[in-house]
Amino acid sequence: MLVQTNFRIDTTTQPRSVQPNVPSLVAQSRPSVVAFFADKAPIYAQGAPAGPLYLVEFGAVRIYRLTADGRRQISAFHFAGEVFGFESGDEHQFFAESIGGAGIRALRPTSAGRMAESLLPLALRSLSRAQQHLLVLGRQNAREKMAAFLLDLSERQETDRFIDLPMQRNDIADYLGLTFETVSRILRKLKDAETIRLPSIKQIEVLDFAGLRALCK
Amino acid sequence: MLVQTNFRIDTTTQPRSVQPNVPSLVAQSRPSVVAFFADKAPIYAQGAPAGPLYLVEFGAVRIYRLTADGRRQISAFHFAGEVFGFESGDEHQFFAESIGGAGIRALRPTSAGRMAESLLPLALRSLSRAQQHLLVLGRQNAREKMAAFLLDLSERQETDRFIDLPMQRNDIADYLGLTFETVSRILRKLKDAETIRLPSIKQIEVLDFAGLRALCK
DNA sequence: CGACCTGTTGATTCTGCTCAATCAACGTGG
DNA sequence: CCACGTTGATTGAGCAGAATCAACAGGTCG
Structure with a gap:
């Protein structure tokens, strides 16, 4: 259930803590509108082709996987100001869903550009968070x-x-x-x-x- | 216990599956020798300043963290051909130790260069592995x-x-x-x-x- | 209002932990 | 060469924490 809106977020109501590099990442992306995803609406599904990154403008998102018998592991929650959608292959390995309604901006690179330099710190932050989570789950x-x-x-x-x-x-x-x-x-x-x-x-x-x-x- | 050696690995005995981008990463790094780390020898410690990446030439490495009361969570094992040492800050968040003796090559970038482009796929692979591991630990x-x-x-x-x-x-x-x-x-x-x-x-x-x-x- | 969904609480079960004994492999020194 | 200590692995007994099963309460939305 994807509803395109032309609603532009007022930058003065930006989230408290914008991740570093997010502004430069947005600057390097093609202009895009904020799409509103209703509660539980899928943003992408496991197996779907991976493309853009996504910036949470408001609301929250859950990223998860399922086992064959239906057990679910949520690997991360994302809130306003955070970027998600990193994939190592060309297919999504996870599901991403809105929680209670969320505004999401797709970030598509303008050209080859120097996008990797902005992306790397964000990817490393995701990695660090996942590793911290490993300690919590395991021990x-x-x-x-x-x-x-x-x-x-x-x-x-x-x-x-x-x-x-x-x-x-x-x-x-x-x-x-x-x-x-x-x-x-x-x-x-x-x-x-x-x-x-x-x-x-x-x-x-x-x-x-x-x-x-x-x-x- | 770090022993510098001038022993150069014969590339014909490279590991079966070299990670993609590793060759280009090595090409962009300053020349370096392979250091041998004896069993259980630390390669870096939590809290130490993070610098180079590390390529496993032979042997194996464990990456881990400790809780305050000494519980240990190993977040990853690394084998020949794999790169480790990604950090999101300027300090190591983990310990890295040799398992049963390992040859490690430090990778230091030559210049600013286009290193990020080679690094990003490797970082994303690490992220993907960590996320898969989350499912295993959690569910x-x-x-x-x-x-x-x-x-x-x-x-x-x-x-x-x-x-x-x-x-x-x-x-x-x-x-x-x-x-x-x-x-x-x-x-x-x-x-x-x-x-x-x-x-x-x-x-x-x-x-x-x-x-x-x-x-x- | 009723159906449904989410959350809370209780009773019971069971998986994996703790504590402990034993064993095998290895190295060292007498 | 053998006695001894050390380290890592296996196995057993009992226990505890979290899961499962179940009942019920509160809220929301049609």
Whole structure:
């Protein structure tokens, strides 16, 4: 469900932390409009030919893979200001879907250009994030995984103690290699320990950052 | 324990599958000798300033991280013909160590050059491998993890049914997010099921590739 | 209002971890 | 050459953490 819009994002409402090199990358790309993807709308699918990169203008995106028997691993979430869609071959290895509605700008290189120089730092950042995630998935227990996840979100959203959770429990579970029941239970325990509060279902208030950090690092 | 040698690798004994772009990357680098790193010798450490990339000429290398309490996650093994050492910042985020002795060539760019164009495909390959590994760590059980690991090794070493295991059980465990006891037990079960044979402690013969593939994909 | 979806909570099961003993391979020194 | 220590691998017993199965609550949207 792809809806083309001519809606241009006001640059003064840009996300808090634009990734480095993103501006120069946009400058080197052909002009493009922001496409709006409704909740759960696919941006690309595994097996589809890979082409442009994508810049999240607003909203959130999940990148995932499925096993043959339907288990899902979300490899990354992307928020406003972040670029995704890197592929090593000419086919997408992943699915990308909007979470709760997202504005996406496709970035297609103007010419051969010096695009690689802008791309490399972004690709390396993605690599670094994936590698950090490996440590979490391979060597942390459920509580530590959740703490790492919350701290990561908190750093990317610079909204102090309050963390937005645009994704649902199931998504968090598939990102952390848990079940949604376990996610729910761990949040409950963190709440009981007064490490966090749960003002609403999609928002978390961190009461004890030190406690969270002690859990995961 | 770094031993500089003037030993030059005969290119006719190059590894079976040289990664694409590696030759052009070497051509763009300053000439360098192959350094030999004895078993367990560090090639670089977490926190050390990041500089050159490294090409494995022979032997194997493990890349890993430690948690505060000493748990280890190996994010990758690298074999002859592969390049490692990508970093997104100016400090290494990982440790790199030789496994059972390895010859390593440092690759330092000659000038600014068009290095990024050669690097990007390699970085993307690393990213793709890390993402595949995320699926294994997050959503596969012990038997499936081992099957995925064996198939991966088998594809990288094109030695038909026989797989070399230069690393020890502990390394495999820390790569797959298991304990070494579990690694040992799973290998035993695969042997009992006549999916593999264990001719020696560092070699595996695959008897049933289809069976392995059915386990992990 | 009712159907559906998402989230929470409880009971039970089971996979893989922990702790522990044993064994094989290897190197060293008497 | 053999006794001894060390390191890595295997195997067993018991346990714990997270998964599974199940019931139910709250919200949303037609």
